[in-house]
Amino acid sequence: RPAGGRVEYAAGVYDNLQFEASGSPNARQADAPMVTGRIGLHLLDPARQGGYGDYQSSYVGQGRRLSIGANSGYQPNARAGDEFDIMAWGADVFYNDRALTLEAEYDSFVQNRAANPDIDGKGWYVQGGYLVRRAFELVARHQRLDSDDANGAFANTLRWTSAGFNYYLRAHGFKIQTEYTFKREKVAVTRNDALQIQLQVDF
Numbered sequence: 001r002p003a004g005g006r007v008e009y010a011a012g013v014y015d016n017l018q019f020e021a022s023g024s025p026n027a028r029q030a031d032a033p034m035v036t037g038r039i040g041l042h043l044l045d046p047a048r049q050g051g052y053g054d055y056q057s058s059y060v061g062q063g064r065r066l067s068i069g070a071n072s073g074y075q076p077n078a079r080a081g082d083e084f085d086i087m088a089w090g091a092d093v094f095y096n097d098r099a100l101t102l103e104a105e106y107d108s109f110v111q112n113r114a115a116n117p118d119i120d121g122k123g124w125y126v127q128g129g130y131l132v133r134r135a136f137e138l139v140a141r142h143q144r145l146d147s148d149d150a151n152g153a154f155a156n157t158l159r160w161t162s163a164g165f166n167y168y169l170r171a172h173g174f175k176i177q178t179e180y181t182f183k184r185e186k187v188a189v190t191r192n193d194a195l196q197i198q199l200q201v202d203f
Contacts, residue, residue: 005046008069011037017172021112031077034086040069057094058101059133065095083114099131121147129166137166139179157186164196173202 001008043066059065068091072117075086090107104126111119125143131182132138145158177198 001047001050005049006042007046008040009038011035016039028080030075032075034073034075035122036071036073038069040067040072041111042067046085056171057103057127058097058131058137058166059131060168061098061134063096065094065096066079068092082116085112086110087112101129103127119147121145127162135168137168139164139166159184160174172200175200 007076012035014036016030025175037067037142044064047067060144070089070091072089073086074088078084086107086109088107090105093103095102104124106122106124108122109120111121113119123143123145125141127141128135129139130149139162141160141162143158143160143162147156160183162179162181164177166178167176171176177196177200179196181194181196183192183194
C-alpha cells in the first residue's frame, strides 16, 4: 500500500490439488498455476498501512471512503474432460460516509475450450447498508450470474436478492448478522430460499 495508503496492489499464484489427478484422459489436470492480481485506489480516507487487507463492508459509522479497483486472473493449460484456458477480469467500487455504505462489483470470464464451444460468464452485485442506530445496521443486496456457450448448453441465470440486518455488539469483533435470500434460477427452478444467521467473535 504505497503513497500513504492511497494505492493498493496484490498478486497471487494458486495451485489446486483437484487438478493433479493422472491416468485417465478425463482426469483433472493443470500444467500451470493460476495467476491473479488486483490494483485499487483510495480517494478519500486512505487505507490502513501494513497488515492484512482491510475489506470491511461496513465501518460502523466511521470515516469517509471511496475506493475503486480492478482485478484479473488467468489459468492456462487445464483439462477436465476437455482442454481449456480461463481468463477473468473484474472491477469494483466501495463508498461509505458515516452511516451509509454502498458497494458494487462486476466480473467476467471466458473459458476457451479446445474441443467444445467457449463458455462466457458474467456476474455482478450491488449492496448497501445504513446504520439506523449506533450498533444496528439494515442491509440489502442483489446479485446476478449468467453463463452460456454458443450452443446454449450452459445457459443459466441466477438472481438472488437478500435483506437483513447486522447488530454490532463490539464492532466487527463481536457481531450478529442475519439475512434472508430470495433465490431465482432460470433453468432449474427450485424452492431454495435461505435464512442465514451468523455470530462472529474475533479476538
